[in-house]
Amino acid sequence: MPKVVILGQKEFDVRPGTNLLKLIQEHRYDDQLPATCGGQGQCSTCAVRVLKGGGEPNQNEREVLGEEQLAKGWRLSCQINVTQDIEVEVPGYEVAEAIQIEPQLVRDVLAYAVEKIPLSQLPSSQKITAQRLKDLSHRVEVLLEGGGDPHDVEALYAIFSYIAKDHTAQKIPTKFELTDEKIKKILEAFERRLPAEEEEIITYPYFLYVAFTILFLLTAGLGIYAVSRDAPLEEPATPSFTPNPEKAPWYFVGIQELLAISPNIGPLTSVAIGGVIAPALFILLLMAIPYIEPYLEFWRKDKTKPVGRRLRDRPVTTALFVFLVGAVITLIIIGQYFRGPQWEWVIPWQ
Numbered sequence: 001m002p003k004v005v006i007l008g009q010k011e012f013d014v015r016p017g018t019n020l021l022k023l024i025q026e027h028r029y030d031d032q033l034p035a036t037c038g039g040q041g042q043c044s045t046c047a048v049r050v051l052k053g054g055g056e057p058n059q060n061e062r063e064v065l066g067e068e069q070l071a072k073g074w075r076l077s078c079q080i081n082v083t084q085d086i087e088v089e090v091p092g093y094e095v096a097e098a099i100q101i102e103p104q105l106v107r108d109v110l111a112y113a114v115e116k117i118p119l120s121q122l123p124s125s126q127k128i129t130a131q132r133l134k135d136l137s138h139r140v141e142v143l144l145e146g147g148g149d150p151h152d153v154e155a156l157y158a159i160f161s162y163i164a165k166d167h168t169a170q171k172i173p174t175k176f177e178l179t180d181e182k183i184k185k186i187l188e189a190f191e192r193r194l195p196a197e198e199e200e201i202i203t204y205p206y207f208l209y210v211a212f213t214i215l216f217l218l219t220a221g222l223g224i225y226a227v228s229r230d231a232p233l234e235e236p237a238t239p240s241f242t243p244n245p246e247k248a249p250w251y252f253v254g255i256q257e258l259l260a261i262s263p264n265i266g267p268l269t270s271v272a273i274g275g276v277i278a279p280a281l282f283i284l285l286l287m288a289i290p291y292i293e294p295y296l297e298f299w300r301k302d303k304t305k306p307v308g309r310r311l312r313d314r315p316v317t318t319a320l321f322v323f324l325v326g327a328v329i330t331l332i333i334i335g336q337y338f339r340g341p342q343w344e345w346v347i348p349w350q
């Protein structure tokens with residue numbers, strides 16, 4: 001049986017073909033692996049570093065991770081079915097092994113911080129409040145096991161840094177040993193799990209520049225068009241004269257066309273069918289598509305997996321949507337241009 005080794009620490013003998021993501025999730029080393037796309041190989045949130053084994057990356061991995069990440073050993077765990085010995089590093093798990101630290105010690109430090117540390121002065125990119133620290137103390141185990149939100153790690157890092165700088169370790173009421181040396185080690189371990197620094201790019205000047213340019217051009221264009229053309233008004237309406245044909249505005253003319261082509265079925269008149277039932281069914285069908293999509297995409301081998309988000313993963317849904325919207329546009333074009341007096345067919349260019 002192939003062997004899965006997590007960072008040289010834990011070993012599992014598994015059945016050939018076992019999915020690596022499922023294995024990791026079963027053994028609860030998954031806090032860093034949210035697997036957002038449900039194992040479709042599209043989100044990269046299940047990435048692990050493969051140190052040995054793992055076979056060749058598949059097309060999804062090549063597309064999602066790119067050659068550079070693959071060269072560094074990153075792989076999508078959901079795409080790996082274990083057939084040979086494999087050694088992997090699950091992000092964050094190494095920290096669990098690295099920190100020999102008791103959760104209660106961290107809770108004691110947090111309780112001390114709430115009381116004694118001026119939280120507003122902490123060097124952190126986020127707001128650290130007493131309430132936040134109290135909440136955080138419920139998640140300490142997860143964080144020490146290598147999971148959890150990196151921003152929580154950042155808050156812990158800020159507090160331990162403050163204590164390290166202030167040399168107040170000995171003042172903290174705790175039954176655990178807390179030396180400057182230990183704090184240094186804890187900080188080193190946390191440091192590796194801080195959230196990646198995001199490069200801040202101020203977008204609004206560029207965005208506003210584009211938005212205002214488009215707004216200006218649009219307003220100027222409409223102004224010029226409005227001045228150069230007469231408004232398409234018809235003769236004043238008279239109660240004694242009904243134009244033939246009487247067409248609805250363009251956005252309703254599709255429904256008018258639907259009324260005209262709908263048959264009478266039993267007690268249901270063409271007006272009821274074309275004006276109420278068909279449009280209502282149409283809207284309900286559009287609304288239902290996200291829910292019935294797993295059944296629409298009947299061709300998939302593994303129906304337990306959610307439907308992917310790429311076009312090629314959802315051809316039936318895409319075709320249905322295009323058909324429905326195309327039908328509406330077609331009805332509008334017919335009603336607007338191809339109907340004449342008595343709603344008879346006309347050829348507009350003749």
Ligand code: FES
Pocket residue numbers: 034035036037038039040041042043044045046047076077078079
């Ligand atoms: S779960 Fe999304 S890529 Fe693996």
